[in-house]
Amino acid sequence: MDKALEYYEESLAIKRKLLPKSGHFTIAKILNNIGLAHSSMGRHAAALACYTESLQIKRSTLPDESHTSIADSLYNIGSTHFSLGEYAQALRVYEQSLAIYRQLLPGDHPNMAELLNKIGLVCSHLGEYERALRAHQSSLKIKLLILPMHHLSIAESLNCIGVVYGDLGDRARALQYFHESLGIYRRSLPEHHPECVEILTNIGLVYLNAEENERGLEYFERSLRIKRDTLPHDHLSVANVLGNMAMAYSNLGLTESALGHFEQSLKIKQAVLEPDNPSLLFTVECIDSLKKQISSNSKQVTP
Secondary structure (H helix, E strand, O other): OHHHHHHHHHHHHHHHHHOOOOOOHHHHHHHHHHHHHHHHOOOHHHHHHHHHHHHHHHHHHOOOOOOHHHHHHHHHHHHHHHHOOOHHHHHHHHHHHHHHHHHHOOOOOHHHHHHHHHHHHHHHHOOOHHHHHHHHHHHHHHHHHHOOOOOHHHHHHHHHHHHHHHHOOOHHHHHHHHHHHHHHHHHHOOOOOHHHHHHHHHHHHHHHHOOOHHHHHHHHHHHHHHHHHHOOOOOHHHHHHHHHHHHHHHHOOOHHHHHHHHHHHHHHHHHHOOOOOHHHHHHHHHHHHHHHHHHHHHHHHOO
16 A cells, blocks of 8 residues: 555656646545545544545535535545544534535435445444434435345444444344344354454443343353454454453452453553553553452451
8 A cells, every 4th residue: 555655646746746736636536545545554634634635626626516526525534534533523524425415416326325324323423323323224225225135234234223222222123133234244254254243242232231241241252252263362352352241240240250351451452552542541440440349348358
């Protein structure tokens, strides 16, 4: 990808010399490609700068906003805000993109389905679960019209809907959608594929939130076994499952097991996250709380 980025930047330098300084649609296209390259390498701030300049040029060269190219740029900008955790900004830009797509594209266009799925994800992060559910359901409705029933993109939407129902506390519907999604994934993917493992974790979380901790542990343990077989030992996904298991053990009153799993989770998080990361700090708080609890229990049983 670095080679591609180098090529695009050389091309941009040449075009800037040859084309009008006020901007040219060709330059906008190159800037968009540079933004995509930066995004693929996790350089989201650099990507955002490229997408924004590309959009500015498009707006100065196209007759009005009603152009799919502008909607595409807005989509890329929204996705970058999403990657940066700037969910309110992402939603605002996604909605602008959606408004243009709705003017220009048929209601069952794949771009509409993808954008509605993104809006659902953003709304979930903002805690707007009913709105997220409507967006994911609209996305699924389009996918069911244009894709085979067992397409992986349909499984993705089913999983997203399951997550939202879980957030809304509707355990039965969450489990229904997770199992439907898992069934599709298993038709096309191996058992150890990340998408299958994610759903096992999601099912475990539903049981954990319903205080069915032993059932939750069953799914977390399956997920952890696969992740340890397929991912680096210090992968953040491994740490997250260990943390989920620790919560389940804590709820069951198995404080020593909970502490051990939290400590394993913390060790990984300390290796891959910044010291002020909220997930890392939460794990530290849980460990401190459990240690105090164990110490207090020890004093109470001392003769």
